[in-house]
Amino acid sequence: MSLAADPSGAYQAFYRRSIDDPEGFWAEQAQLIDWQQPFTQVVDTSRPPFAKWFVGGQTNLCHNAVDRHAAAHPDRAALIWVSTEVDQTRQWSFAELQREVEAMAAILRAQGIGQGDRVLIYCPMVPEAVFGMLACARLGAIHSVVFGGFASHSLAGRIDDCAPKLILSCDAGSRAGKVQAYQPLLEEALRLCAHQVPKLLWIDRGLVPIEWRTDRDLDYARERERVAGERVPCVWLESNAVSYTLYTSGTTGRPKGVQRDVGGYAVALAASMKHIFDGRPGETYFSTSDIGWVVGHSYIVYGPLIAGMATLMVEGLPTRPDPGIWWRLVEQYKVSVMFSAPTAVRVLRKADPKYLHEADLSSLRALFLAGEPLDEPTARWIRDELGRPVIDNYWQTETGWPILTLARGVAPMQERLGSPGVPMYGYRCVLVDPETGAELQEPGQKGVLAIDHPLPPGCLQTVWGDDERFVKTYWSSIPGPQRYSTFDVALRDADGYTFILGRSDDVINVAGHRLGTREIEESISSHPGVAEVAVVGRADELKGQVAVAFVVPKDSAALEGEGAQVLQQGVMHCVQSQLGAVARPAQVITVAALPKTRSGKLLRRAIQAICESREPGDLSTIEDPAALMALAERLRQTG
Ligand code: ATP
Numbered sequence: 001m002s003l004a005a006d007p008s009g010a011y012q013a014f015y016r017r018s019i020d021d022p023e024g025f026w027a028e029q030a031q032l033i034d035w036q037q038p039f040t041q042v043v044d045t046s047r048p049p050f051a052k053w054f055v056g057g058q059t060n061l062c063h064n065a066v067d068r069h070a071a072a073h074p075d076r077a078a079l080i081w082v083s084t085e086v087d088q089t090r091q092w093s094f095a096e097l098q099r100e101v102e103a104m105a106a107i108l109r110a111q112g113i114g115q116g117d118r119v120l121i122y123c124p125m126v127p128e129a130v131f132g133m134l135a136c137a138r139l140g141a142i143h144s145v146v147f148g149g150f151a152s153h154s155l156a157g158r159i160d161d162c163a164p165k166l167i168l169s170c171d172a173g174s175r176a177g178k179v180q181a182y183q184p185l186l187e188e189a190l191r192l193c194a195h196q197v198p199k200l201l202w203i204d205r206g207l208v209p210i211e212w213r214t215d216r217d218l219d220y221a222r223e224r225e226r227v228a229g230e231r232v233p234c235v236w237l238e239s240n241a242v243s244y245t246l247y248t249s250g251t252t253g254r255p256k257g258v259q260r261d262v263g264g265y266a267v268a269l270a271a272s273m274k275h276i277f278d279g280r281p282g283e284t285y286f287s288t289s290d291i292g293w294v295v296g297h298s299y300i301v302y303g304p305l306i307a308g309m310a311t312l313m314v315e316g317l318p319t320r321p322d323p324g325i326w327w328r329l330v331e332q333y334k335v336s337v338m339f340s341a342p343t344a345v346r347v348l349r350k351a352d353p354k355y356l357h358e359a360d361l362s363s364l365r366a367l368f369l370a371g372e373p374l375d376e377p378t379a380r381w382i383r384d385e386l387g388r389p390v391i392d393n394y395w396q397t398e399t400g401w402p403i404l405t406l407a408r409g410v411a412p413m414q415e416r417l418g419s420p421g422v423p424m425y426g427y428r429c430v431l432v433d434p435e436t437g438a439e440l441q442e443p444g445q446k447g448v449l450a451i452d453h454p455l456p457p458g459c460l461q462t463v464w465g466d467d468e469r470f471v472k473t474y475w476s477s478i479p480g481p482q483r484y485s486t487f488d489v490a491l492r493d494a495d496g497y498t499f500i501l502g503r504s505d506d507v508i509n510v511a512g513h514r515l516g517t518r519e520i521e522e523s524i525s526s527h528p529g530v531a532e533v534a535v536v537g538r539a540d541e542l543k544g545q546v547a548v549a550f551v552v553p554k555d556s557a558a559l560e561g562e563g564a565q566v567l568q569q570g571v572m573h574c575v576q577s578q579l580g581a582v583a584r585p586a587q588v589i590t591v592a593a594l595p596k597t598r599s600g601k602l603l604r605r606a607i608q609a610i611c612e613s614r615e616p617g618d619l620s621t622i623e624d625p626a627a628l629m630a631l632a633e634r635l636r637q638t639g
């Protein structure tokens with residue numbers, strides 16, 4: 001079958017093999033990494049919904065990310081760190097990175113940290129955080145990176161959940177030139193949590209003074225001198241040992257502690273670097289994410305390094321010192337693959353496009369975007385300005401690597417605006433009716449995107465410390481055969497492209513019509529006066545639910561008065577003409593900003609709660625509470 005998404009049919013064949021012969025397929029992919037001892041079974045599916053990959057195999061993430069490249073290409077660039085906040089640039093070759101990681105591992109080992117022990121990393125975007133992650137991987141310790149922007153309450157919950165023996169932290173981060181001290185937040189978190197953390201290891205950047213507690217605190221620079229020259233070998237781990245835990249973004253409620261393995265993750269990342277990102281050894285990969293998120297884990301730290309690429313890590317904002325900074329970095333470090341998020345592109349879109357054209361971007365082959373819906377206007381803008389493929393990719397903290405995208409490394413594939421692409425190899429994706437569990441086969445049918453057991457390598461093993469939550473949350477929500485629910489609603493078109501329409505709880509039912517809030521948002525964002533939009537459903541006596549749209553105007557003059565009225569009417573008209581009258585929002589409200597999570601996702605559930613006069617629920621991951629308060633105020637004003 002020839003599909004527009006896969007004109008040669010080559011990807012289809014690749015995908016089919018991964019589904020029909022998973023053992024053969026993944027055994028082959030497993031050759032992309034080093035094994036100290038070969039596995040005896042490719043996958044153990046005897047206890048669904050759990051799965052074990054590469055059973056009996058012994059390997060190590062740090063060996064695959066660092067040591068093997070340090071042995072083969074010691075002088076090749078491995079980690080490039082640029083801080084536009086403190087005006088510093090540093091670079092490590094693979095051999096130098098190995099020395100740093102061994103030093104960090106020696107420090108941890110001296111504190112009695114070994115296999116299975118937890119280390120929490122609460123740091124800004126500093127290279128020592130990467131050393132810390134890799135040092136844990138080296139020792140078989142389990143890291144739990146907590147996004148450095150989280151405050152005490154969120155941090156305390158994560159400390160209690162993973163019960164670390166040691167916390168690696170920093171005197172301060174810096175954002176937009178403002179120093180943000182970490183110690184007060186961490187001390188407050190330690191007061192709030194029940195778990196006693198024996199040791200804190202501080203990286204002192206000299207930004208703010210640290211108050212030392214001698215029985216508990218260690219100074220990284222001092223400890224590093226103490227262990228100078230010590231060698232720390234990689235601990236060989238069974239493939240299914242735990243490598244790390246990481247929390248989901250908390251967009252829909254209490255964050256879930258995703259637990260990942262070692263071997264499956266290493267293989268999945270190595271395969272994705274080859275087949276999806278087409279990143280080649282010796283080149284530079286630039287992900288603009290943060291190490292506190294899954295994209296940072298997979299595609300700042302482990303993925304590029306496993307592939308023998310240099311990874312560019314940036315502390316700083318996309319607009320400082322000016323909106324040309326990322327493009328200059330692409331030029332300077334000859335970045336071949338770049339990975340960012342739609343939210344960042346929307347920020348850059350507000351700036352002058354001249355910045356894009358001032359840099360020589362000839363090294364860049366493609367830009368990947370993920371994390372939230374990529375609306376068509378944003379996608380078209382960046383694609384046209386860059387003149388390169390802009391590839392949406394859809395996945396979750398849970399899966400660790402893309403579920404839907406285009407496998408450029410396997411076959412030439414044509415991107416389609418608005419769709420992330422097609423199911424990636426290994427993912428047995430199905431669309432199901434959430435009420436009946438029936439599989440939806442016809443193009444255009446909307447259903448919940450589900451994945452059949454077993455999930456491919458690299459996906460979560462379970463929820464940390466809570467197998468029951470794993471089974472109940474992910475595998476029990478769809479009637480019929482046990483399937484993993486992504487909780488996202490999607491449809492497939494006749495050309496084979498899958499479109500994500502929104503979260504399953506974001507589907508609203510207006511007078512019997514099921515509408516994805518994403519579809520309405522997509523329509524509204526095509527209005528030239530709209531910078532950003534959020535649509536939520538509000539309970540309505542007559543219609544069951546109605547759509548309410550919150551719109552950030554491009555021009556702040558349209559926030560109030562006549563300008564706002566014109567925009568509101570334009571938006572209504574846009575939706576009515578594109579989607580029909582049922583989808584037309586009952587209300588269009590102009591706001592200056594939308595509430596988002598720290599990872600830049602719209603907090604729709606909080607907006608919806610406020611629309612329905614309910615408590616907004618867990619706000620521990622909110623970026624700017626003021627935006628939510630202002631939105632509530634606007635809502636009150638408009639009645
Ligand atoms: P929580 O699970 O705690 O509510 P979260 O789902 O936002 O938070 P993440 O794992 O960071 O946590 O995000 C994954 C979700 O982000 C996906 O399930 C999907 O809803 C959305 N998403 C990610 N990438 C895309 C994309 N390319 N297009 C549309 N949606 C996306």
Ligand code: MG
Nearest residue numbers: 248249252396
């Ligand atoms: Mg989620």
